[in-house]
Each structure stands twice: as structure tokens, then as C-alpha cells.
Amino acid sequence: MFKSSSKKQLSGGDMRLASGGRINRDKPLTFTFDGKTYGGYEGDTLASALIANGVHLVGRSFKYHRPRGIMTAGSEEPNALIRLGEGAKIEPNIRATQIELYPNLKSESQNRWPSLNFDLGAVNSIVARMLPAAFYYKTFMWPASMWMTYEHFIRKAAGLGKAATDHNDPDRYEKTNAHTDVLVVGGGASGLMAALSAGRAGARVILADEQNEFGGWLLSESDTTLDGNAADQWIADAVAELEAMENVTMLKRTTVFGYMDHNYLTMMERVTDHLGETPKHMPRQRMWKIRAKHVVLAQGTHERPMVFGGNDRPGVMLSSAVRSYITRYGVAPGRRAVVVTNNDDAYRTALALVDAGVYLRAIVDMRPAPATPLVSEAMRRGINVYTSHALVEAEGTRHVGRAKVARINPKDGSITGDAFYLDCDLVAMSAGFTPIVNLHSQARGKLDWDDQQLCFRPSTYHEAAQCVGASNGIFDLADAMSDGAKAGADAATAAGFKADQAATPKVDAPGQDYRPLALWKVVSDANPGAGPKAFIDFQNDVTSSDIKLAVREGYHSVEHVKRYTTNGMATDQGKTSNINALGIIADELDDKIPNVGTTTFRMPYTPASFGGIAGREIKGLFDPIRATRMDQWHHDHGATFEHVGQWMRAWYYPQAGESMDDAVQREVKAARTTAGLLDASTLGKIDIRGKDAAEFLNRVYTNAWLKLPVGRCRYGLMLKDDGMVMDDGVTSRLGENHFHMTTTTGGAAGVLDWLEEWHQTEWPELEVYMTSVTEQWSVSTLSGPNAKKIMNKLGCSVPLDDDNFPFMSFKDATLAGLPVRIFRISFTGELSYEINTPARLGLALWKNIMAAGEEFGITPYGTEAMHVLRAEKGFIIVGQETDGSVTPQDLGMDWIVSKKKDDYIGKRASERASMALDNRKQLVGLVTENPKDIIPEGAHAVLDPNQPMPMEMLGQVTSSYYSPNLGKSIAMALLKGGHKMMGETVYFPMINGAAPIKATITDTAFYDPKGEKING
Amino acid sequence: MLNISCPFCGEREELEFSCGGEAHIARPLAENSITDAEFADYLFLRDNTKGVFLERWRHAAGCRRWFNMVRDTVSHEIIEIYPMGELPKSKEGIAAYEACWRRDTAAEAAAKPKKSSAKPSAKKGK
């Protein structure tokens, strides 16, 4: 029945069956694995194509570097993890069973060196007696100082595939949100039925399936008809009906990998992975974030491997996978097969093998006297069936060569007869089926042990969800389909639709007994502790001995055994290993599986790519960048920018040949000698309205606001209720019940939220409304002795003399013909105008001011110069001089704290005894002995630099600059008891052997302490 | 991720909201003098309840309004959502409110006005 056995490798492989399968034999493809070129067909997976070419050895195991082959035909594959693609598109650890073949696919095996056939790491297998469970924990515990060294080698030796070294992933990734009435996870028989019920009712349905076509295991069953037709006919009809419904979204190649609270699920759609080349406009993958009213989980089952020595050898496969390769892919996984089982299902595989022309040596059945229709059929067909027999060891080197079989006592697994050998190149094993409850378990659903079918089944639900079909422990096809149909109708009904249960087709399938033999003991003829390795968790290289050892060492909780042995951890999440491990633990503890309990399955169900999780939130779209309306001008004039929150602000404007220091010094100097212009648009601005607006301000600021005249401005300090400084700014009274508040750039959103919180939650009786106007206004701050001349030259519509327009007042006016609101406030200590204009005119105003100021040498200055200018005046910056532990008193700003007000936010906390302690850190000025020494910000002060370490530290420098206007270095610092240390000397020890910097404590007002410059 | 029903905007994703921590922490009034230790109950101490918890939330990316929530921190079940300034009405919410140690503190007593003529304190939402 095989295709001609001539060496036509590139036409689909020697092991390709002459007919059958869902592959497209008209579309041959070539691909490479470890540099060698092979042929396959469209519709193949990499796994089926490799098997078709007789390639079973596809990787080395994680810990022992044992040769490993393809074991499954689905996403539960623990062995065949492949490095796929080239260059920056390389992705490691992809399951060969999930890789759809595309033209010129390039793949490589992993975890082997120098080659897959000859791997030096396999020495671990020889010294395996020294690598028991938790070997790393035990061996590298001591000495602790060596851990970094050990870790280096462990990391190098461990870990699976290698990621791409080129980090510029060329692919696009999408992320999207969706809401649905019913999410059906799994498009097999029961999932399709659920979708039909819900879809026909008109509910919004999303049906997601991880495979390239809907149908699930039905696609692999050749012995089943639905309504008298082959199963795929029924699938095609159901899919066509669903696809025609506008309320149904059908998603193939889409894995639901996370199930979170309130029916929030995440899934990854592999949009173009199967094409090989991604069209430029298309994403490679798309992550979906779903909010579902109801979830139907139709994930199906995982077949359990049988635990025997050498069960990990290439050529040992799950029985259902063997059936799938034959039926779905038209591939024979071997030429001489042995089927080993403890249940009926493997008989269907045996029959499929015979039908495909594979020489079936025997069925080895552990059950004593199975008498079901399938067994009878096998006997009738002349298949050699050994009952009460077990497979003791699969022998071979890089491929199974023979199976060692012996008669057993099915009650206790003891060997009762002489072993004999069956030559074979394929072992199809089945130890029963486990409903896939991973998502149910992620969603905190509970499980009950089914003593007949030997599996955990969903019992209670935490979310609005229902497991159906095989994942609900219902293995009979007809029953599973009607279970799905009912759940779909129930889900639609719960979502508010009138729904009927879709009619189930007439199922004709082999009668099957779903009760496996309850025997967890590993059949072995070796002495305890010796003998070949029998694997439980293939991906993590955990053997039956490891589990037993863990139990012997006192780990009796299943969660402890899991972590001690790593069984069921990592990307595999115990898909094939969980129940086998529990059976062995129960045996060792002489207890029952339900008493041992089960571990919790974690996200993700199968690994999700970081690309998909990041989506488009990378590079320029990682975080918004906010710019002012004058941004382009700053760019055009060579500005360097700094991030202030999400804002990009002009930092300084270097001219040709200037260093940052040069530029900042020049800008600082200009602002004091002629005029400087700052883009201050980013300041937070809040419009405050209402008859209680003044009272509200009185409560949120430390100073008094009730009597501020209309037209005047006042500086305010806001505290948190713990008495610590939170924000500051100037607020102006626009009208009797109307204020314009400014906040720090970084504090803008937080302050508005703060005000709303207090208004809404504490003082709802106050009539006041707050509205953010931060971006309504562009702000150009003109500062310096020539500021007034420039204002006049611009035709300012209001007189600028101090009587008419005094310091700390504002005027609405026109300037250069533009409507403006001018605040006469100053953060530099110079005569200064903060000129606000509707933002659309911000750039026009800026350009006008620059043009008018040209004859005076007006200089644009950035945030760095602003920092120096305010430091020369000793003005604080919240967040630089403060850190959430600093009070107004600490800052020497008692003057702004009202003694008369009954209450304001932070008042009671300020009265705490601890707030009056002498040793609080207090803000002081510092002048260095050498005027050129600039103390690094953050440097710590000590009284005696020669004291032994650890030194007693007084506090730290918060701001430090060279002041060009004073011709010396200045700094501010928070020092313990600093206010009483005026004139004292402190030292700042430096690293790398540099001499400590010596400084004298001073007042913080370094420049123009009397404030004579404020009027120009 | 929670699905939260804003009392004004309806059901929205949790990412539109910000949690404001424990609810019903009444702020002592300035007219009532309490000790530093008593004030600390208001200022610093916060519950971290396993089970039914009363907490404040804000629809930060929506209508910006604050509201209260009765939530089971284990099951993440949202039992009740109720306006600022009011007390829970659900059985679980009432029980959690009454069982809270704050009910017996001087800090909470100090949040009530001294004089009977003062505004009713029932409006206190914090």
C-alpha cells in the first residue's frame, strides 16, 4: 500500500501511503530539516512530512539529551520542538506537529551539539544515576558564593532552543479586542455542535480552533460516519453553515491560551505563519482579548503515554497520533508495528494500521479478558492479541528496534512469565484519555475523579462556562455531540437568545469501552532503582523513578512533587504527564488519585509569542510622546530634548560647537542680562468654577485664598494628608467664583484627579467644578530685564507699568494682534511674563516674540537653564527638592502655611510630634570652597570625611549647578537639622579616590536675595 | 481582568478604572482633637482583606466618577456597586462594613461633627 519505494524522496516521502489523507497531492513542497532537503505536500505538518520521509529522530531531550522523536500529532507534543525559520524570523521551540508545511520551510533540531545523531550532551544520560530529581537544587546549594558560577554553566547546558540573534523581527503583530455572547473553544465535533446551536439562535459566536481546519479528531477517524456520510462531509456542511452566519466568527489556527476573571480570555491567531512569507500588510500573529458572556470549552482529550522503559525512543508514539498520521496525513509512521494498550481505543489504531498495509506484529493489552466489539473485530481480522501482557521495554538506540513483552498479573503489574521480543520500528501506545481541562482549571473550575474512565472531569465552574464532549469526560461521539449542542443552546439562552439544541447527526462508529485498566505501576523486570528509564514528563525529562524518589524524600503534596521534579511545569503544563504522575504518587503513598489531588494548570495553554503579546506597542507606539505646538520650531533651532513624563521638552539649544554646559550657561546668562524665552506650555492648567471655589482652594492649599482679589495671582503649595509636599503652582483669580490653577508639568493629571477625589468623596457639598485646560493654552514665558521693551514693541494692548500691572497679577490683552492672557509671575526672579494664548496660536506668538526680541538678543532657553535660573533664586522643584517625605517646614517655607485656617489637607498631620523634630532633613543652600567644584546631585554630606565607614550621613544634594551669573557652584541639599547649621562646613566624599568636596551651608537664595530684579 | 459596571457608563474593562483602596475611612474633622496614635488609624492603617472587601474605584478613563464596590478579593466576584457617600446594602457588604475594626476607633468618631447644627456626616464617602 505504500507509494513506490523508489528513492523519490522529494515527492512526499517513502512512508507516504498511496492514497488517503487530507493532504493535497497536487501541491508537492520541499523543505529542509537540519540542512537536508525533503519533500512533502500542502496539508502536511512538519511532523507528518518528516515521518513520511522516515525521519523520527528530531531532537534531544532537555536534561539527558536522549534522542527523541515525534510522539503526538497535536499541540501536546513534548518532544519535537523545532527551531523554525531563518535570520531575524527564527523562532525556537515550535512544535513540529503544529507547523504547517510551506514551500522552502527551513527547520532545525535543538538541544544537540555537535549534531543530532552524535550529541556530546548525551553523556548526561550515561551519568544519569547522578542526575536524580532536584539534582541541581541538591548539588549546587553550597557554597552559596559559587552559585553565580554554577548558574552560568547550568544556564548554558539547560534551556531549550536558541532565539534569533538578529533582534529586528521583521514581522508585524496585531492585537485586537472582541466581545461575544458565546466563545466556543475547540472546533471538533462537540464544539461545532455548540456553535451551531448558539449561532442558529442569533447569538454572537466566536469559534476558535488551534488547527488549520475545523473538525478536531473527526478528521482522523476513518471508521466513523455521520448521517451515513464520511465524517468530513458533515464537518464541511457544519463549517459552511457557520461561515455563512454574520453573527459567527470562525477562527482557525487560533489557540485560546489564557482564561482570566470575569470570562476574559486571550487567544493567539497564527494569521500567516502557515504561508512562510508574510505579506507586508498582514500580521504574522494576532492576539485576541475576548470578553465573553458565556464560554463553551470543547478542547477534547489528550491520550496518555504508557509508562515503560524506553517509552521515549523515537518510533514510540501515542496510538491516536499513529491513527491521525495514517488517516489525516496519509503517512505510515512505521513498517512493523506493536500496539500496546490498557483500553479499547488502540484497537481502532490497530485496525487502521492493518488497513494501511503496515505489518502489525501484535496488540499487547494489559487487560485480562477484554471482550468488546473492537477486540472481537481485531481477533476476527486475525490480529495477534496478547492479553494480560505488558510492554517491559522499548529497545533500540536512535529508534525503537524491538519491544520486550511479558505476561503480567493485571492486578499488581508483576511479571508472571518469560519475556519475549517483538521486532518493530513503531510502538503505538495508549494508557487512556485525559479530558483537556487546562482552561477550565485556569478559570478556577474544580474537578472530580472519574473512577471508571480514570480521569479528572470538570465538576463545578467559577466562571460562566461549560466543558463539553471529551473535555467534559464524555468520550462517546454521539453523546459528546449532543452535549455540545445542549451547551451551545444553554449559553445562547443565558445571553438572552431563544435557542434550540441543534439536532445531532446519526453517528455510526465502532462500539468502544472507555474504561482503561487501572494499573499505574511501571512493569519492569529490573531491580528497584535500576532498569531503563520510563518517562512521565517527556519535555522536562522526568521519569517514574524521579517521582518515586520525590515521594520517598517526603514530598507528598502533588504541588511539591511537581516543583521538586519539574513534572508538568513550563510550556508543557502536564498535558500528557499529569495523570500518569498522579497514579504513581498515589501508588507510592498507597492512596487514591482523588486524595492525592491534581495540580493547577497555568497559562499559557501553549506558548504565546512575545511579538503577539506586544502587538503594535513597540518603538514609536510603545508610549505616546506629547509635544507642544512650538515643537517644530525647537527642532528647527537645534534643540536637544528631554522626557518630562510623556512630554518631550526642549532641554537646551546648542549652537555650533557648543557643549551642553556652554549652551546652558549662555541661556542662563541671557535670561538675566537681556531676555530669555521658555516654552512653558506643558504646565498643568485647571479651570476651577463655582461659588465655593475659593473655599475649595483654601482646603487644598496650605495658604489663604478667600481674600485673593480678582485679577491677582498667588503661589500655592499642596500637601497630601500626611503633611508632605505634593505639588505647587500659581493660581489666579479670574472672577469672584472662577480660578485658573497651574500645576507642575508632571503633576498635571494627578492634581486634577486629586482635586476631583476630594470634591467627590470628601466635600461633595462644595459647589465647584474643575476642568483641565492644560492643552487649551500655549505658554511662552518671556523673562529678563528687556522683557517689558519686547512686550511694548509687540504692541501689548495693556499698560505694563507696575501700578497698572503689578507682579502677581494677570491681564487679558492682545499681543502682536493675538489674543493673550498674560500672567506677571516669575520662576526666574527676573521681570517675567507668562503669556498664554489659545494653543492654535502658540507657534505664531512664539515666533512674534522671537522676532521682536531679536534686536535685544533674545535667547530661547530650555528646561535645563530654567532649572539653573530657579536654583539661583532658591526656588524648589517638587520632585527634585521633595520626594514625598518633605514638609513645607523642612523646605523653610513656613511662610506659605496658614496658622489661622481651621483645616487644609495635611494640617493635622503637620501637627504630629514627629514633624517638629530637630533632626528632620531640612533644605539648605551649599556653596563649595572651590567655586568650580560641582557636587554631584545625590551626593551625601558628612561632617568628618575621615571617619570610619559606614559614615554617618547627614543628607543628600537635591540640585547642583554652576551659576554663570554668580560665577560659582551652587547647590541645595536636604540635611538633618540643616536649618540650624548655617555657616557650618560639610564634606561630600567622592568615589574612585577623588578628594571630598568641601562646602559651606548657606541660605538657598543665592541670587538677588532681596528680589530687586522682579520689576526689571 | 475584572469587568466593572460603572454606575454611570455601564460595563467596562478594568483597565479603564483605578482602584482607590479601602472605602469608608472617615477623615477626622479639625474641630475634634485626637491623639497622634488615633490619627494614625486614619492616615496610615489600611486593611488587606482576604474575602469580602469594601473599596473605592474611579472610572479614570471614562466619566472620572468615584464609586464604592463590595468585592470578594478571593473569588473576584463584584457583589455590589454603590455611590460615594452611601453605605453598602448587600448582606455581604453590610457584614463587612460592620465587622471592620474602624467602627470602634476614635479616628472615626472624630469624623462626626461636634455640634448637632453641623452638616450631616452621612455624606462622608471617604
Add this chain to the structure above:
Amino acid sequence: MVKLKNIPGLSALSMAKASASPQPEGSKGMVVIRDTGLTDKINLRCQADNPVITKAIKRMVGADIPTAANTFNQAGHRSIIWLGPDEWMIMAENGASDDIIAELDTPEAGHVAVVNISDALGAVTIEGPHARDVLAKNCAIDFHPRAFTKGMAVQSLLSHAGVTILCLDDDKMMVVGRTSFMPYILDLLSDSAIEYGYDYHAA
């Protein structure tokens, strides 16, 4: 008083240039994104039953003040959008705000806050059979035609930007965002629309 309408100003997206990506096979139609340019916006805070405001809105907008959550009412170029139990936004043509504010912000109206935020916000429209798909990529609101219908307006997050999204028609939405976020919002929408093909038209 200087009339803003008569002075050339910059909209939130004045610096953004026209851009496009071709419509690929499988797309149901191009996504068309347009800057709405300079339009006026007013933030209104008051009690929903304020009789003076209710009448003034009817007069100045031509539509009733919406009291149902997540809705807006429109009449010609003017509309009023529900933002909260005591908060609305009025959108109107460039230059209209002075007159509207004058009618709303009167002593008779009592406790109200009427604030011109024309320049604080920008807006783009997004049309085409994939407009909803583009929005859904960046926002967790349910944009299904059954759930998000003409006349609805929601405040939410478009990725990292706070926005108000209006359903103008089955295939036409408007995204309103803070001015400084508009370039980011445009980049986000354009990038999301590459899958379907798009055209961006500057104002």
C-alpha cells in the same frame, strides 16, 4: 475682541502629512481617516435638569441635552456629547464657541462651568467597512454593530490615549483626543489600518 476664527491657527494635526497604504486583496474597503481641523469644543458642567442650560442647549446646538449615558445628540454641525452625569461636551464649527458660551455662561444658569476647550482637543473621523476593526485593535469597547450604534459616544482608552469615540454612522466614527495625543492617535489608527488599506487626509 479678537475673533479667533479670523486668525490662521494650527490644528492638532497640522504637522501630519497625507499618507496612505494600498488596499490589499481581501479587504472590504479602504479605511479613510480625516483630520477635522480647527473645530470648537466646549466643556459643560452642570446638573442635568438645569432649566436655563437645557433651553440654551436646545437653542444653540439645536438638539436636546443628552441624559442617557454614552450618547450624543447632533443637529447640523453642532453636537452635544454625554460625558458623565453632570458633564457634557459641545462640538461646533470653528468660531462658534464665543456665542455658545455667552448663551450658556450666564448668572441665571446658577452653578455651571462652561469652558472653552477648542484647542485642547483634536479629532479625526475614520470611515469604511473596517473602521470598527481598526478601533477594536486599540480599544476594549464593544464596537460590534449590534453594540455600538449611531448616536453613541464612549470615553475610553485608545491604547495609551484617553479618547471619546462617536458613532456618526454605521461605517463612520469620530475619535476625539487631547491635542498632544493626536499625532500618536493618528499613528495608531494608520498602523492598525495597514491590514485593510487606508488614506489619511489632512484638514
